Amino acid sequence: MNNNEMLMRAIYETKREQLMLGWLDADKRKYMNDAYVYAHNVRMYPFFQHDATRSDPFETIYDIKKELVKEVIEFIDKVWLADKESEDLQFYNLETKFSSKLDRHTLMCIIRYCYISDRFCDNFYSTAMSNAPVEVHNNLNNPLEESNLWFT
Numbered sequence: 001m002n003n004n005e006m007l008m009r010a011i012y013e014t015k016r017e018q019l020m021l022g023w024l025d026a027d028k029r030k031y032m033n034d035a036y037v038y039a040h041n042v043r044m045y046p047f048f049q050h051d052a053t054r055s056d057p058f059e060t061i062y063d064i065k066k067e068l069v070k071e072v073i074e075f076i077d078k079v080w081l082a083d084k085e086s087e088d089l090q091f092y093n094l095e096t097k098f099s100s101k102l103d104r105h106t107l108m109c110i111i112r113y114c115y116i117s118d119r120f121c122d123n124f125y126s127t128a129m130s131n132a133p134v135e136v137h138n139n140l141n142n143p144l145e146e147s148n149l150w151f152t
Contacts, residue, residue, distance in 0.1 A: 012061045020037060038116050043063040044113060064106055076124070112140055
């Protein structure tokens with residue numbers, strides 16, 4: 001990592017931490033988007049909250065990149081619109097489909113981000129959890145809570 005990349009990472013981490021600390025303040029929280037805070041919490045590109053007219057200076061810094069988030073969301077959307085009961089939407093099957101590009105935790109983060117962003121209906125999350133490991137049942141369709149924030 002060169003000096004510019006290290007500096008951008010430091011700036012991003014400062015922004016991330018300030019954002020999460022601000023969200024912990026109930027008075028400030030009402031002005032903040034939970035999904036945006038969650039995306040930064042897991043160091044993921046905030047796909048639904050990004051202003052397409054402006055570039056994101058941290059696009060290369062996110063651990064979960066824009067292209068991956070977009071690919072997973074577009075696949076889920078396409079399959080959901082074609083067949084709401086498709087087994088392709090079950091978590092284990094999504095995990096298998098994207099296994100060369102992401103791990104279980106990353107897939108959980110992307111799907112939970114969609115939930116917090118209010119992007120798919122409850123039936124999708126039920127379908128995803130119908131064939132999923134136990135940790136998915138406790139994580140996919142929960143709102144963001146203070147105990148979810150990681151300051152590491």
